[in-house]
Amino acid sequence: MDFNFSPEDDAFRHEARAWISASLPEGWGRTVHEPEDETERYMSRLGWEKKLFHGGWAGIAWPKEYGGRGATLVEQAILAEELARAGAPEGLNIIGHNLTAPTLMHNGTEAQRRRFLPKILSSEEVWCQGFSEPNAGSDLAAVRTTAVRDGDHFVVNGQKTWTSFAQYAQWCFMLVRTDTEAPKHKGISFLLVDMSTPGITVRPLRQISGESEFNETFFHDVRVPCENLVGGLNEGWKIAMTTLAHERGPEDALGRQIRFKRELGRLLDVAKTQKRGKRAAIDDPALRQKIASSVIEVELMRLNCLRSFSKMLQGKPLGPESSFQKLYWSHMAQRMYETALETLGPAAALGAGDPATPARGMFQTGFLQSRAFTIYSGTSEIQRNIIAERVLGMPK
Amino acid sequence: MNFDFSAEQYMFQDSVRAYLADAWSVARLRRLMEGDGFDATLWHGLTDLGLLSILVPEEHGGMGLSFVDLALVFEECGRALVPGPAVETMIATDVLARFGTQEQKAALLPGIATGRIKVVPAVVEADGGSDPAEVETIASDAAGGWVLNGRKILVPYAGLADKLLVSARFGATAALGLALVDPTRAGLTLRPQALFDPSSRACEVIFDNVAIGSEDVVGAAPIAASVDRVVDAGAMAAAAQMTGIAARMLDLAVDYAAQRVQFGRPIGSFQAIKHRCADMMVQVETSRTAAYYAAWALSCDAPEAVQAVSMAKAYCGDAARFVCNEALQIHGGVGFAWDLDLHFYLRRAKTLEYSFGDASAHRERVLSAALAAREAA
Numbered sequence: 157m158d159f160n161f162s163p164e165d166d167a168f169r170h171e172a173r174a175w176i177s178a179s180l181p182e183g184w185g186r187t188v189h190e191p192e193d194e195t196e197r198y199m200s201r202l203g204w205e206k207k208l209f210h211g212g213w214a215g216i217a218w219p220k221e222y223g224g225r226g227a228t229l230v231e232q233a234i235l236a237e238e239l240a241r242a243g244a245p246e247g248l249n250i251i252g253h254n255l256t257a258p259t260l261m262h263n264g265t266e267a268q269r270r271r272f273l274p275k276i277l278s279s280e281e282v283w284c285q286g287f288s289e290p291n292a293g294s295d296l297a298a299v300r301t302t303a304v305r306d307g308d309h310f311v312v313n314g315q316k317t318w319t320s321f322a323q324y325a326q327w328c329f330m331l332v333r334t335d336t337e338a339p340k341h342k343g344i345s346f347l348l349v350d351m352s353t354p355g356i357t358v359r360p361l362r363q364i365s366g367e368s369e370f371n372e373t374f375f376h377d378v379r380v381p382c383e384n385l386v387g388g389l390n391e392g393w394k395i396a397m398t399t400l401a402h403e404r405g406p407e408d409a410l411g412r413q414i415r416f417k418r419e420l421g422r423l424l425d426v427a428k429t430q431k432r433g434k435r436a437a438i439d440d441p442a443l444r445q446k447i448a449s450s451v452i453e454v455e456l457m458r459l460n461c462l463r464s465f466s467k468m469l470q471g472k473p474l475g476p477e478s479s480f481q482k483l484y485w486s487h488m489a490q491r492m493y494e495t496a497l498e499t500l501g502p503a504a505a506l507g508a509g510d511p512a513t514p515a516r517g518m519f520q521t522g523f524l525q526s527r528a529f530t531i532y533s534g535t536s537e538i539q540r541n542i543i544a545e546r547v548l549g550m551p552k
Numbered sequence: 553m554n555f556d557f558s559a560e561q562y563m564f565q566d567s568v569r570a571y572l573a574d575a576w577s578v579a580r581l582r583r584l585m586e587g588d589g590f591d592a593t594l595w596h597g598l599t600d601l602g603l604l605s606i607l608v609p610e611e612h613g614g615m616g617l618s619f620v621d622l623a624l625v626f627e628e629c630g631r632a633l634v635p636g637p638a639v640e641t642m643i644a645t646d647v648l649a650r651f652g653t654q655e656q657k658a659a660l661l662p663g664i665a666t667g668r669i670k671v672v673p674a675v676v677e678a679d680g681g682s683d684p685a686e687v688e689t690i691a692s693d694a695a696g697g698w699v700l701n702g703r704k705i706l707v708p709y710a711g712l713a714d715k716l717l718v719s720a721r722f723g724a725t726a727a728l729g730l731a732l733v734d735p736t737r738a739g740l741t742l743r744p745q746a747l748f749d750p751s752s753r754a755c756e757v758i759f760d761n762v763a764i765g766s767e768d769v770v771g772a773a774p775i776a777a778s779v780d781r782v783v784d785a786g787a788m789a790a791a792a793q794m795t796g797i798a799a800r801m802l803d804l805a806v807d808y809a810a811q812r813v814q815f816g817r818p819i820g821s822f823q824a825i826k827h828r829c830a831d832m833m834v835q836v837e838t839s840r841t842a843a844y845y846a847a848w849a850l851s852c853d854a855p856e857a858v859q860a861v862s863m864a865k866a867y868c869g870d871a872a873r874f875v876c877n878e879a880l881q882i883h884g885g886v887g888f889a890w891d892l893d894l895h896f897y898l899r900r901a902k903t904l905e906y907s908f909g910d911a912s913a914h915r916e917r918v919l920s921a922a923l924a925a926r927e928a929a
Binding site: 159160161162165233424428438445452453456459462463465467469470483484537539543544548549551 | 821838849916
């Protein structure tokens with residue numbers, strides 16, 4: 157056990173820090189912020205993601221043959237820390253980087269990897285995820301969208317929902333039913349679909365945060381070339397499990413921890429300036445305890461990730477320590493945003509546009525967004541079933 | 553960077569667990585409710601395994617290893633409810649090896665390594681708990697040494713310890729430091745205390761003009777850092793033991809839920825039970841993360857060691873509270889029965905939860921550090 161960094165790691169950190177500070181706009185996080193308008197904000201995040209790529213900082217842990225640096229997991233963790241320190245924006249092609257890429261590396265053909273990975277890395281092609289349907293949420297294997305073979309194409313018909321970033325995406329990976337007779341887990345296939353194919357309609361859904369990150373996506377006689385099938389016909393469920401493992405794993409969590417840590421830092425600042433009568437909010441002993449809990453829990457989120465990373469570094473299979481990550485961070489983040497609103501006190505009732513709103517309304521938005529954390533990529537109830545049955549071996 | 557133990561460290565954990573599974577049980581622990589609370593066979597077994605020599609430097613007959621090598625051992629001690637003063641002596645060993653004079657080390661460490669000498673911390677006071685800032689025991693100047701006056705509570709196994717490691721304020725400057733005091737010294741009174749955990753032993757210790765020599769001060773002159781170290785090491789060891797207890801309670805709950813049938817099904821097949829167990833697992837795993845990190849931070853005096861220890865003590869304390877209570881609930885009526893072993897785990901965890909600073913005090917310490925770091929950034 158050793159948390160010290162090697163001289164090579166330190167050099168890597170300096171390189172990353174210097175590049176980030178030179179690449180973010182002057183005054184970033186103090187006088188310069190992300191655009192208020194949602195579409196502009198996503199486009200600015202896409203711009204940042206492309207900048208990272210051109211600087212050589214995208215997908216650094218990917219194998220060199222696919223355009224990565226073959227960086228170590230430690231270097232990946234260092235880069236995440238440095239991006240957090242600088243308060244750098246998130247990306248837009250998160251699904252492409254975190255889900256499509258590892259899925260193709262594990263299950264794709266060499267031709268698929270060569271075709272898709274470079275443009276994921278460069279964020280020329282943004283991806284969305286077509287898993288959930290109106291009647292297939294927690295019961296994901298109940299998907300009804302069909303794909304019927306017609307010559308060298310599949311013809312896709314059906315509806316997906318909660319399709320994040322579909323309106324910005326060039327590609328979608330989706331679960332489709334290719335055998336309606338088989339037991340539900342055994343008739344599913346995994347397809348890659350070009351979003352510009354005729355027959356696809358994307359309708360943004362407004363979320364409780366007021367944003368429209370996700371969509372309803374309709375497929376009407378959409379023709380998908382057979383070479384876009386990942387894995388074997390009717391073997392999509394197994395592949396979906398790989399995808400979900402990445403969606404819930406330490407790499408994804410480490411990226412999110414950046415944001416929580418950044419906002420926690422802002423919370424400490426706000427707690428010092430917000431008043432409770434004559435004293436500052438931070439001097440309220442009850443509130444101090446809650447903020448302290450968040451300081452601890454956010455740091456333990458990082459350390460939980462590092463513990464999983466260390467197992468991966470030694471080539472050990474990810475055990476229980478990965479399956480619990482999502483359940484841990486989703487609930488701890490919800491507690492953090494509750495505490496943030498409590499810190500604002502009466503100002504919690506202000507909207508983002510009011511000049512008196514502390515931190516430009518980030519905590520009100522964060523609170524609303526956080527309600528989704530325990531729902532998406534598998535609800536907490538589904539995560540608990542998985543842990544109970546597959547990790548603890550409890551009876552079905 | 554590597555957040556994992558070595559193959560040797562895991563092997564040592566396995567051998568400790570195997571020994572304890574074979575030689576120790578709650579049934580044997582129950583016997584300690586009578587008598588002096590000491591099991592000589594277990595003590596010799598632990599000594600033979602090398603537990604007490606891990607922190608003793610090689611030049612004094614030990615292995616010269618660190619808290620990282622003990623983190624998994626502390627966890628096993630919690631898991632198996634190993635009675636004191638084993639962990640207590642290991643905490644004292646760390647402090648003596650770091651701050652003791654050559655003479656003190658030569659006099660005590662070889663005996664500790666062979667299991668002959670037991671040293672326990674006496675750092676808790678009725679008003680200030682184990683907070684070094686609140687120590688009220690006084691060591692006044694005297695010819696050739698000091699005179700101790702004060703009162704400590706919950707001094708573990710004081711009746712069979714060879715030395716007490718007593719925190720006190722020394723002389724006119726009220727400098728904090730540790731004194732090594734023989735519990736048989738004149739003026740020192742031991743009063744065995746009735747405990748929440750009846751399988752443990754602890755005494756109130758009253759110092760009424762107890763004369764000690766200057767050579768009995770750890771490091772010869774009072775060292776405030778030595779007092780902090782006892783409390784921090786104690787807090788880390790408590791966090792690791794609570795992690796072991798919580799892990800054991802989770803196992804017991806999962807096993808019970810698999811075999812207990814109601815409504816024609818094992819209760820473990822009900823989501824109401826499964827989901828509790830999943831939440832317990834999340835907290836057990838995160839407790840491990842917190843406790844292991846604290847052990848590493850203390851072992852190499854990392855700049856963030858104080859925060860790491862306080863994070864672990866606060867998190868693991870809350871987690872053990874949650875997991876133990878839920879495990880009892882899952883056992884239903886039988887969980888409330890004296891004859892079932894659960895309450896021994898519950899009592900030990902609760903005792904550890906309030907030893908070496910409770911969760912609130914440690915959260916406060918984490919927040920102060922975080923605010924200072926934010927200020928400095």
